[in-house]
Amino acid sequence: MRALTRIMRYMRPYRLEIVIGIITVVLPVSMELLIPRMLQVVVDKGIRAGDMQAILQGALVMIGAAMVSAVATLGQGIVRARLSQGMAYDMRNDLFRHIESLPFATLDQLRTGGLMTRISSDVDIVRMFSSNGLALILRALLMILGSTVLVFLANRELSLIMITCLIGAAILIWLFMGTASPLFNIVQQKLSNLNTVVQENLAGTSVVKAFVREKFEIERFEEHNLEYTERNIRVGRILALVMPLITAITNLGLVAVIWFGGVDVVKGQFSIGELIAFNNYLMIGMTPVLLLGNMVTMASRAQASAARVLEVFDNKPQSRGGNDAYHPAQMQGHIAFENVSFHYSSRGEIRDADSDSRSSTTVEVGGAVLNDISFEIRPGQQVALLGITGSGKSTLVNLISRFYDVTSGRILVDGVDVRAWDPEALRSQIGVVMQQTLLFGGTVRENIAYGRLEATLDEVMQAAKAAQAHDFVMAMPEQYDSLIDARGANLSGGQKQRIAIARALLVAPRILILDDSTSAVDLETEIYIQDALDELMADAVKIIIAQRINSVLNADQIMILDGGRIVASGNHEELLQTSSIYQEIFRSQFGSEAAGLLSDGARGMRRTDDE
Numbered sequence: 001m002r003a004l005t006r007i008m009r010y011m012r013p014y015r016l017e018i019v020i021g022i023i024t025v026v027l028p029v030s031m032e033l034l035i036p037r038m039l040q041v042v043v044d045k046g047i048r049a050g051d052m053q054a055i056l057q058g059a060l061v062m063i064g065a066a067m068v069s070a071v072a073t074l075g076q077g078i079v080r081a082r083l084s085q086g087m088a089y090d091m092r093n094d095l096f097r098h099i100e101s102l103p104f105a106t107l108d109q110l111r112t113g114g115l116m117t118r119i120s121s122d123v124d125i126v127r128m129f130s131s132n133g134l135a136l137i138l139r140a141l142l143m144i145l146g147s148t149v150l151v152f153l154a155n156r157e158l159s160l161i162m163i164t165c166l167i168g169a170a171i172l173i174w175l176f177m178g179t180a181s182p183l184f185n186i187v188q189q190k191l192s193n194l195n196t197v198v199q200e201n202l203a204g205t206s207v208v209k210a211f212v213r214e215k216f217e218i219e220r221f222e223e224h225n226l227e228y229t230e231r232n233i234r235v236g237r238i239l240a241l242v243m244p245l246i247t248a249i250t251n252l253g254l255v256a257v258i259w260f261g262g263v264d265v266v267k268g269q270f271s272i273g274e275l276i277a278f279n280n281y282l283m284i285g286m287t288p289v290l291l292l293g294n295m296v297t298m299a300s301r302a303q304a305s306a307a308r309v310l311e312v313f314d315n316k317p318q319s320r321g322g323n324d325a326y327h328p329a330q331m332q333g334h335i336a337f338e339n340v341s342f343h344y345s346s347r348g349e350i351r352d353a354d355s356d357s358r359s360s361t362t363v364e365v366g367g368a369v370l371n372d373i374s375f376e377i378r379p380g381q382q383v384a385l386l387g388i389t390g391s392g393k394s395t396l397v398n399l400i401s402r403f404y405d406v407t408s409g410r411i412l413v414d415g416v417d418v419r420a421w422d423p424e425a426l427r428s429q430i431g432v433v434m435q436q437t438l439l440f441g442g443t444v445r446e447n448i449a450y451g452r453l454e455a456t457l458d459e460v461m462q463a464a465k466a467a468q469a470h471d472f473v474m475a476m477p478e479q480y481d482s483l484i485d486a487r488g489a490n491l492s493g494g495q496k497q498r499i500a501i502a503r504a505l506l507v508a509p510r511i512l513i514l515d516d517s518t519s520a521v522d523l524e525t526e527i528y529i530q531d532a533l534d535e536l537m538a539d540a541v542k543i544i545i546a547q548r549i550n551s552v553l554n555a556d557q558i559m560i561l562d563g564g565r566i567v568a569s570g571n572h573e574e575l576l577q578t579s580s581i582y583q584e585i586f587r588s589q590f591g592s593e594a595a596g597l598l599s600d601g602a603r604g605m606r607r608t609d610d611e
Helices: 002-047 052-101 104-109 112-154 156-203 205-210 214-267 272-313 393-400 423-427 444-451 457-466 470-474 493-506 523-536 572-578 580-590 593-610
Strands: 335-342 345-351 358-364 370-377 382-387 408-413 430-433 511-515 541-545 557-562 565-570
Touching: 002 052, 002 112, 002 272, 052 112, 052 272, 112 156, 112 272, 156 214, 156 272, 214 272, 335 393, 370 393, 370 408, 370 557, 370 565, 382 393, 393 408, 393 511, 393 541, 430 493, 444 457, 444 493, 457 470, 457 493, 457 523, 470 493, 493 511, 493 523, 557 572, 557 580, 565 572, 565 580, 572 580
Parallel strands: 382 541, 382 557, 430 511, 511 541
Antiparallel strands: 335 370, 335 408, 345 358, 557 565
């Protein structure tokens, strides 16, 4: 229960609720332990002696005890709700805050579906245990301890029966915990896998339907659902075995008490009232044992969920450089890559989903993505990256924002290694329009102002005009207050891209990265966007990843990547003369129109060779 013990630190801010909760558990237990003693008095001194006053007094005491117990139980429910909900609230906030601080490399390992399960289902299981489980366990232990002491004081010989029953039940519960705890962890992992399948399908519905893969995805979901169900059935079988055994032990104990206690009553060594009280104490002591099976199940589930939550917390957040982190008031935008190489890799625990074993290892995903990259970009320059899919273009620009750390070499921004920059200071002055456009549920204005929440409507409109988004936004029913569905489902691809560009422009970045961000807009609109960028960001660095040569004709420098290396570099005219790869890209996009230019370029190449 190590993980569960660690996660219980979230109870510390609620010390008052804990104290009140303990009091409201102790009071009802005390009242329940009082009632059998009152029954003994009513039977022996009231009914058998014919004393109505003794019967009345005993009845009044039992009614009072029941009322105290009811009031305390009511207070306990209120306090438990406050404690558990507050604890879950704090845990979810901390977990989400920690997830936001994790580096991309870690988030790549923690799949979205798994994170969703941890922040919702796993946290809720821990909450339920803190609300119900702890109170019930405390109540059960107090009832067992209290009834055992009172039984021992009443009759030491008969108390051995109860103690034997308790020991037998404890052994069963211990065996159950050893068997069930690993299974609960696997059950939660299977649930996480199931949630991942659902999340991927909801995010990629259009792809599934476009390739007519509905049947395949249904079968895939059914497979994961079956695995999850089978694991739950296996746990249910263990529960189905344990509970009847504990019930049998309890019933055997009850029969033994009645038999041996009845013999003592016949011999005159034990009164009927004492036997009734003894039987009641036996039931008070053994009934919680029956419930302990369910409580142990709850504790085992909570232990597995707590371990999964702590797995996220145990991942270190991205280094912020400490107190000495570079944090300038204004970035200049000078970028230098010095012998940079990079490959995607991770170091961490690898868990077999069907076992409880773990091993620490290094997992390298593929080979090197970038190899020995060196170049320099000065403020005000526009640089374009071209290359086939998988050549490393997006990875290269992701390293500038330090989404990942280089494997070797270094990246300098304004002469300072990006690893020495404060991440917020670095990224706040870099505008990025991702290859996969993501918009959030909310208004158009809220999406454009995402990086500058304090921006005025006029500033938002200016950014939208520069991105050629203003006209279609004004045509929407509520204009800039029009609602956008999650992931921009009610907008076209080109509209989403233009809002994303406006979002990046609004922060007035010193470095603007456009990762194939105009692929869904027409050529005329793209030209208008480029003209606006040239005007608004004349002094800023602009890095453009594009598939169309039209997008990069005016770039100061075009770098061609192939196999993770820069194989050619220069402006448009230079590359037409010196790079066969660039010529091939140019020919594929311009067809016959490229022939004349390429022949001129070939003559230029021959002149260069002659010289």
